[in-house]
Amino acid sequence: MDQPPRVVGLGEALFDCFPDRIVLGGAPVNFAVHADRLLNPTGGSGTILSRVGSDALGRKLTDELVQRGIDTGHLQHDPNYPTGTVDVRLTDEGQPDYTITPDVAWDHLDFDERARGLAESCQAVCFGTLAQRSKPARSSIQSFLESAADAIRMLDINIRRGYDLAPLLPRSIELATVVKLNEHELPLAAEILGLTTSGQPLAQLEALLDEGGLDAVALTRGSEGTLLMTKQGGFEGEPGSFNPNPDADSVGAGDACGAGLVAGMLLGLDPRDIVTLANAMGAHVASCPGATPPLPDRILDLVRR
Ligand SMILES: Nc1ncnc2c1ncn2[C@@H]1O[C@H](COP(=O)(O)OP(=O)(O)OP(=O)(O)O)[C@@H](O)[C@H]1O
Numbered sequence: 001m002d003q004p005p006r007v008v009g010l011g012e013a014l015f016d017c018f019p020d021r022i023v024l025g026g027a028p029v030n031f032a033v034h035a036d037r038l039l040n041p042t043g044g045s046g047t048i049l050s051r052v053g054s055d056a057l058g059r060k061l062t063d064e065l066v067q068r069g070i071d072t073g074h075l076q077h078d079p080n081y082p083t084g085t086v087d088v089r090l091t092d093e094g095q096p097d098y099t100i101t102p103d104v105a106w107d108h109l110d111f112d113e114r115a116r117g118l119a120e121s122c123q124a125v126c127f128g129t130l131a132q133r134s135k136p137a138r139s140s141i142q143s144f145l146e147s148a149a150d151a152i153r154m155l156d157i158n159i160r161r162g163y164d165l166a167p168l169l170p171r172s173i174e175l176a177t178v179v180k181l182n183e184h185e186l187p188l189a190a191e192i193l194g195l196t197t198s199g200q201p202l203a204q205l206e207a208l209l210d211e212g213g214l215d216a217v218a219l220t221r222g223s224e225g226t227l228l229m230t231k232q233g234g235f236e237g238e239p240g241s242f243n244p245n246p247d248a249d250s251v252g253a254g255d256a257c258g259a260g261l262v263a264g265m266l267l268g269l270d271p272r273d274i275v276t277l278a279n280a281m282g283a284h285v286a287s288c289p290g291a292t293p294p295l296p297d298r299i300l301d302l303v304r305r
């Protein structure tokens with residue numbers, strides 16, 4: 001690595017609103033915070049390119065990023081639209097169900113000169129499909145990815161309700177070098193993309209890797225851990241240790257896992273160690289309340305070696 005890596009979470013910055021509390025969120029924010037923590041020991045950093053309103057929640061969101069040591073220089077302020085919010089309900093199985101407020105500040109993300117500079121200088125970016133639901137942000141996100149030609153570009157599909165994935169997915173995959181998805185998203189993606197497979201998950205992953213022209217595809221499987229499919233074959237690492245706090249929720253486990261994948265790739269870990277790091281990150285966040293709990297030394301030791 002020639003220079004300390006700079007990693008970008010691109011898309012929605014918002015607050016997760018639980019019945020009794022509001023928590024910093026948005027998959028790209030969670031990703032950037034965790035990537036920052038993992039890369040700090042090697043001089044690297046995570047930042048967020050998003051847009052908040054000129055309102056109290058926007059100021060709170062900025063303050064919370066500052067408290068976590070995240071560069072807010074690429075957080076845009078919209079004069080007309082409010083800061084994003086999401087109502088989070090936990091199902092009886094403890095799985096989060098998200099209701100996402102429409103037409104908020106991050107739907108109006110602008111690809112300005114500052115954003116172009118970030119795209120041209122970053123080493124990795126993580127983006128999803130939700131933030132591409134409206135035309136202004138979709139156009140900005142796609143322009144960013146076109147300008148980040150040399151970066152690892154991880155698409156974390158993160159299907160949510162309220163927008164149509166089908167028209168977004170093919171272009172998002174073309175712009176990605178790595179795709180991360182879960183077991184529910186894989187068959188849907190295979191169908192939308194018309195992948196030629198037998199319908200078995202492994203065959204679907206291989207077809208996505210080949211037909212998508214990707215460097216890697218990561219399948220997240222909750223307590224079963226992550227499977228990383230590359231041109232060299234499939235890799236599983238050590239399982240993450242899962243000792244849940246009584247107030248734990250799995251919000252952000254996938255985002256933390258994605259940060260582990262990208263940090264591991266940038267640090268040049270071998271594929272099994274990349275998956276071990278990703279599993280440790282996902283399991284840690286799934287065992288804590290909130291999406292960006294501090295990381296324990298046993299995880300930081302995986303990147304300090
Ligand atoms: N209960 C658990 N026990 C052990 N590891 C877990 C557990 N839950 C999550 N993990 C780890 O975290 C990773 C990501 O979790 P999960 O599969 O729930 O994410 P996801 O569906 O991608 O989430 P999101 O919708 O937030 O992106 C898993 O692949 C696994 O490594």
Ligand SMILES: O=C(O)C(=O)C[C@H](O)[C@H](O)CO
Nearest residue numbers: 016025026027086098158252
């Ligand atoms: O950003 C998303 O995909 C969301 O659904 C926001 C969530 O509330 C959560 O913070 C992401 O894991």
